Amino acid sequence: xKIHEFQAKQLFQQFNxxxxxxxxxxxxxxAKKIAQDLGGKVVVKAQIHAGGRGxxxxxxxxxxxxxxxxxxxxxxxxxxxxxQTGPQGQKVQRVLxxxxxxxxxxxxxxxxxxxxxxxPILMASAEGGMDIEAxxxxxxxxxxxxxxxxxTGYQPYQGRQIAFGLGLRGDLLRSAVQxxxxxxDLYVSKDCSLVEVNPLVVTTxxxxxxxxxxxxFDDNADFRHKDLVELRDKDEEDPLEVQAHEMGxxxxxxxDGNIGCVxxxxxxxxxxxxxxxxxxxxxxxxxxxxxxxDSERVVNALKIITADPAVKVVLFNxxxxxxxxxxxxxxxxxxxxQFNIDVPVVARLAGxxxxxxxxxxxxxxxxxxRAKDLGEAAKLAVQAAK
Amino acid sequence: xxxxVGKQTRLLVQGMTGREGSAQTERCIQYGTTVVAGVTPGRxxxxxxxxxxxxxxxxxxxxxxxxxxxxxVPPAGAADAxxxxxxxxxxVVVCITEGIPTLDMVRVKRAxxxxxxxxxxxNCPGVITPGEARVGIMPxxxxxxxxxxxxxxxxxxxxxxxxxLTALGIGQSTCVGVGGDPVIGTTQTQALAMFNDDxxxxxxxxxxxxxxxxxxxxxxxxxxxxxxxxxxxxxxxTAPAGRRMGHAGAVIxxxxxxxxxxxxxxxxxxxxxCGSPAEIGATMAKVLKR
Numbered sequence: 036x037k038i039h040e041f042q043a044k045q046l047f048q049q050f051n052x053x054x055x056x057x058x059x060x061x062x063x064x065x066a067k068k069i070a071q072d073l074g075g076k077v078v079v080k081a082q083i084h085a086g087g088r089g090x091x092x093x094x095x096x097x098x099x100x101x102x103x104x105x106x107x108x109x110x111x112x113x114x115x116x117x118x119q120t121g122p123q124g125q126k127v128q129r130v131l132x133x134x135x136x137x138x139x140x141x142x143x144x145x146x147x148x149x150x151x152x153x154x155p156i157l158m159a160s161a162e163g164g165m166d167i168e169a170x171x172x173x174x175x176x177x178x179x180x181x182x183x184x185x186x187t188g189y190q191p192y193q194g195r196q197i198a199f200g201l202g203l204r205g206d207l208l209r210s211a212v213q214x215x216x217x218x219x220d221l222y223v224s225k226d227c228s229l230v231e232v233n234p235l236v237v238t239t240x241x242x243x244x245x246x247x248x249x250x251x252f253d254d255n256a257d258f259r260h261k262d263l264v265e266l267r268d269k270d271e272e273d274p275l276e277v278q279a280h281e282m283g284x285x286x287x288x289x290x291d292g293n294i295g296c297v298x299x300x301x302x303x304x305x306x307x308x309x310x311x312x313x314x315x316x317x318x319x320x321x322x323x324x325x326x327x328x329d330s331e332r333v334v335n336a337l338k339i340i341t342a343d344p345a346v347k348v349v350l351f352n353x354x355x356x357x358x359x360x361x362x363x364x365x366x367x368x369x370x371x372x373q374f375n376i377d378v379p380v381v382a383r384l385a386g387x388x389x390x391x392x393x394x395x396x397x398x399x400x401x402x403x404x405r406a407k408d409l410g411e412a413a414k415l416a417v418q419a420a421k
Numbered sequence: 422x423x424x425x426v427g428k429q430t431r432l433l434v435q436g437m438t439g440r441e442g443s444a445q446t447e448r449c450i451q452y453g454t455t456v457v458a459g460v461t462p463g464r465x466x467x468x469x470x471x472x473x474x475x476x477x478x479x480x481x482x483x484x485x486x487x488x489x490x491x492x493x494v495p496p497a498g499a500a501d502a503x504x505x506x507x508x509x510x511x512x513v514v515v516c517i518t519e520g521i522p523t524l525d526m527v528r529v530k531r532a533x534x535x536x537x538x539x540x541x542x543x544n545c546p547g548v549i550t551p552g553e554a555r556v557g558i559m560p561x562x563x564x565x566x567x568x569x570x571x572x573x574x575x576x577x578x579x580x581x582x583x584x585x586l587t588a589l590g591i592g593q594s595t596c597v598g599v600g601g602d603p604v605i606g607t608t609q610t611q612a613l614a615m616f617n618d619d620x621x622x623x624x625x626x627x628x629x630x631x632x633x634x635x636x637x638x639x640x641x642x643x644x645x646x647x648x649x650x651x652x653x654x655x656x657x658x659t660a661p662a663g664r665r666m667g668h669a670g671a672v673i674x675x676x677x678x679x680x681x682x683x684x685x686x687x688x689x690x691x692x693x694x695c696g697s698p699a700e701i702g703a704t705m706a707k708v709l710k711r
Contacts, residue, residue, distance in 0.1 A: 148523060148527070148603055148604070150603045150604065150632075150633040150634065150635070151633070151634055151635070151638065153526070153527055153530040153531070153604040154527060154531070155524075155527065184531065185524070185527045185528045185531045186528075186531050186532075223524060226522050226523070226524055228523065253522055253523045253524070255496060255520045255521060255522045255523060256522035256523075256524070258496070258497055259497070259522070288661075290661065298577075299577055300575055300576050300577025300578065301575060301601055301630075302573065302574060302575015302576070302577060302578040302601065302628065302630055302656045303575060303577035303578050303580075303581055303656075305575075305630060305631070305656035305657040305659075305660055306575075306578055306581065306654070306656045306698035307698075308657075308659045308660070309656060309657070309658045309659050309697070309698060310697060310698055310699060311659075312658070312659045313696070313697050318659065321660070325519075326441070328440075354560075354577045354580040354581055354584070355560055356546055356558045356559050356560055356576055356577060356580055357441065357445065357546075357558040385563075385580070385584060386560040386563065386580055387560045408584075408585075408699060409581060409698055409699045410697065410699030410700075413699075
């Protein structure tokens with residue numbers, strides 16, 4: 036789960052990480068009031084989950100409360116387009132009003148998982164404020180990477196290695212060691228998958244502060260962080276994906292094509308999308324229906340997929356292991372009874388209880404185009420979509 | 422011959438009394454796997470599926486000499502279950518559970534380092550040596566005993582690949598689902614090395630997917646050490662960047678995570694790449710004829 040910058044900074048404060056003074060505003064009047072409280076000179080920052088807000092015109096300076104109100108009124112409600120939002124952009128609902136910082140240097144700091152070693156790493160660079168993936172690709176030697184052993188946790192010497200590597204000395208060294216440790220505490224205790232500060236700034240008056248903040252949580256750990264649920268902003272998510280989630284279809288991702296897919300297993304779901312593409316079609320979604328124990332979930336999946344007006348055909352590709360083909364077949368039959376599926380359904384069914392599933396479909400006489408394997412299923416679906 | 426599991430396997434199931442645990446254990450027994458015990462804390466002394474249930478893994482091992490554990494414990498308790506199996510001296514632990522918090526697996530992986538325990542998974546379909554032992558959740562009827570090893574991050578793609586192999590009369594030595602999570606016990610590279618050393622395996626199907634750099638590491642192993650042909654399919658060529666495609670590990674971040682980058686690395690290392698998931702069997706048939 037992603038959260039907004041202002042929420043991430045509130046979390047930072049809970050972990051004793053100093054952040055610039057500021058508050059979030061939903062209207063120009065609120066923005067003005069906050070700017071007055073902050074002394075007039077502020078930064079107005081659009082709060083959307085996507086990165087690249089500055090380049091898209093979502094971050095602006097204001098040198099008086101009136102200017103803050105004016106800038107806020109421009110940004111709130113705009114459809115902000117960045118390299119991460121897609122061409123349709125994301126509507127801005129709120130802005131963060133923050134005091135302006137006298138910046139001397141911009142650094143980069145992050146904590147994330149290194150899959151290859153199965154450990155968190157602290158990652159830092161003196162090249163802050165830039166696209167870190169570009170820095171990593173072009174000048175990998177400018178990135179400091181230090182793994183943290185989960186058995187011992189963060190150690191101050193690791194913080195010093197980074198701080199010296201970034202050229203921080205004296206009071207700044209002490210601040211950095213404390214700040215990195217505090218962010219590591221946050222990373223572990225809230226089950227984060229990413230804590231990123233870009234830029235981390237050194238101010239002309241000798242302070243070290245996160246100017247931006249990005250925190251992403253591991254969805255698998257939701258069950259032990261009930262307090263984080265309220266940070267979720269459904270406005271940032273695709274409405275169909277939100278609806279799917281509420282109906283228990285957890286792994287639905289809307290795409291731009293016209294062939295709806297219901298598949299069991301994430302790998303097979305991706306392979307099905309790949310096959311559709313190879314057959315000359317475009318998938319309308321990714322959907323891993325998972326281990327199906329009741330046909331209701333199949334009905335819900337069909338509801339979600341056919342709610343997308345672009346969908347011209349639904350392709351079932353089921354290879355039952357823990358999931359049972361007879362349950363899937365029953366779901367298709369139930370769905371056709373409950374509502375009118377006005378697009379063709381192509382089904383490739385194999386694996387656990389396939390004979391029982393076939394028998395159910397035959398007895399119910401439902402209209403399903405049958406495919407014997409993955410390749411044929413993709414071809415038939417592409418034909419039916421034309 | 423085979424790897425990890427076989428005729429010698431004496432299987433213990435942690436979470437055998439749960440709904441999926443019992444249904445799947447029953448299928449393991451029907452397949453011919455030697456299932457010796459179940460463990461469910463608080464249910465010790467019961468008999469389920471004609472097997473004794475114990476409160477702890479230690480007791481179960483002492484009483485039954487179990488040498489492989491299969492775990493169906495829910496996400497919140499799965500890391501604990503893996504560590505309990507390891508502490509009790511079980512050398513091969515297979516964890517099916519999907520949805521374990523990543524940091525739990527980080528700690529488990531660290532704790533298992535140097536222990537000699539081989540963990541398969543989590544978030545995987547398990548391991549099967551056709552005709553000998555099914556330790557997992559796969560549909561047993563699609564597998565055929567033979568000499569091709571299968572390694573996959575995805576469960577259902579194991580079934581897909583095996584179905585194609587079996588239809589062409591190509592049997593399998595062992596099939597290993599290494600799991601779809603970012604932190605897994607046994608990597609594709611480690612599984613490749615096991616097949617490389619297995620006299621019962623002539624060739625390997627490796628099924629990867631987007632996200633991470635495990636396929637690049639496998640490519641490096643193939644280039645430097647693999648003595649047997651490897652046929653590869655990488656799922657997710659059409660996946661959009663930045664989205665988690667079901668598997669927690671399947672998110673493209675940076676250029677290395679893309680299907681194209683992985684295929685490129687593996688092709689350069691000498692693996693045979695399948696462009697389509699429908700051609701895995703046919704590609705292996707061609708490779709075996711050479």
